[in-house]
Amino acid sequence: MSDKYIVSLLIMLSAIFILSAPGFADGGKKIENACVNCHSKLSVSSFVGIKSHDWKGSIHQKHGITCDKCHGGNPAAMDKNKAHTGVLSSSNPESRVYYKNIPSTCGSCHGAEFYKFTQSYHFKKLEATGKGPNCVTCHGSMVTSVLNPDDIANVCVRCHNKRIGVFPYIPQKAKAVLLLLRQGKALLAADKELYKPARGSAEASYLQEAQSSLYSAKLQWHKFDLDAIVRDLQEMNNSLEKLSRSSSRP
Numbered sequence: 001m002s003d004k005y006i007v008s009l010l011i012m013l014s015a016i017f018i019l020s021a022p023g024f025a026d027g028g029k030k031i032e033n034a035c036v037n038c039h040s041k042l043s044v045s046s047f048v049g050i051k052s053h054d055w056k057g058s059i060h061q062k063h064g065i066t067c068d069k070c071h072g073g074n075p076a077a078m079d080k081n082k083a084h085t086g087v088l089s090s091s092n093p094e095s096r097v098y099y100k101n102i103p104s105t106c107g108s109c110h111g112a113e114f115y116k117f118t119q120s121y122h123f124k125k126l127e128a129t130g131k132g133p134n135c136v137t138c139h140g141s142m143v144t145s146v147l148n149p150d151d152i153a154n155v156c157v158r159c160h161n162k163r164i165g166v167f168p169y170i171p172q173k174a175k176a177v178l179l180l181l182r183q184g185k186a187l188l189a190a191d192k193e194l195y196k197p198a199r200g201s202a203e204a205s206y207l208q209e210a211q212s213s214l215y216s217a218k219l220q221w222h223k224f225d226l227d228a229i230v231r232d233l234q235e236m237n238n239s240l241e242k243l244s245r246s247s248s249r250p
Contacts, residue, residue: 033075034083035067054142070097070105097141099134100126106135116222132159149175149182170226177226181217184233188214191240195247203246210239 040056042049055061068075072086072095088095096105103123107114117123117135125132138147138155147155153175160170188210197203217232 033066033068034077035071035073035075038080038083039067051142058143060142060144065109072096100130102134102136110135112219113222116219120223120225122224147178149179152178173226174224177229178221180233181221181229184214184217184236187240188236191243195243197243197247203243206239206243206246210236210243213239 036052039048039052042052044050044053052067055067060066066075067073072088074083074085077083077085088098090097090099092098093100095101103114103117103126107117122132126134133155138152139145153171156171156174160167162168191210192207195203195207197207213232213236217229217236220228220232
């Protein structure tokens with residue numbers, strides 16, 4: 001079974017999971033959730049209160065991903081003890097938010113990214129020793145974000161530095177590659193607006209090739225294969241050059 005087939009299958013399953021996840025009734029009407037109702041009333045001075053308030057306005061809230069999706073519990077129960085049934089401390093290896101379990105928890109929605117992460121050395125290190133980055137390291141948890149080039153260098157340098165001696169050049173290389181990735185995304189967006197090729201045309205196929213290469217580069221980021229990302233971006237650029245040449249012909 002090819003990697004492309006597996007990735008496509010994971011994407012499809014992820015979409016099914018998100019669309020079927022409780023949190024919104026038919027017509028977009030929000031369903032009452034005891035976890036949200038209770039935790040939103042907690043003081044921001046408490047740890048749980050801060051996390052709850054961080055969740056408000058996040059991409060997870062917008063997609064109906066509530067506390068119970070990751071932490072467990074019964075969001076329909078009004079009684080505090082019943083509502084917390086099945087909720088485990090993050091220090092418990094059985095918890096879905098235990099450090100080593102976070103990738104598979106996030107992967108229940110972000111299947112393609114999780115699949116690529118499982119192919120990385122970081123994942124193997126995490127599984128074997130419990131040390132190494134997971135999804136939260138780069139993206140946060142309640143308030144998720146995509147790191148900018150400067151931020152990624154600061155994250156990588158925690159382990160990749162001269163003192164530890166583990167590939168100390170990685171932070172700056174990662175920063176440069178992420179900058180290329182962002183520039184590639186902007187270039188593709190600009191070319192889509194500039195050319196707007198007709199469906200079924202050769203130009204449309206070049207644009208599709210470019211989009212596929214950029215998507216592959218984004219997935220490779222979760223494998224931390226920086227050289228593969230550069231190759232994918234070069235393929236994207238090649239496709240856009242074909243698009244430009246073809247579109248300029250009389």
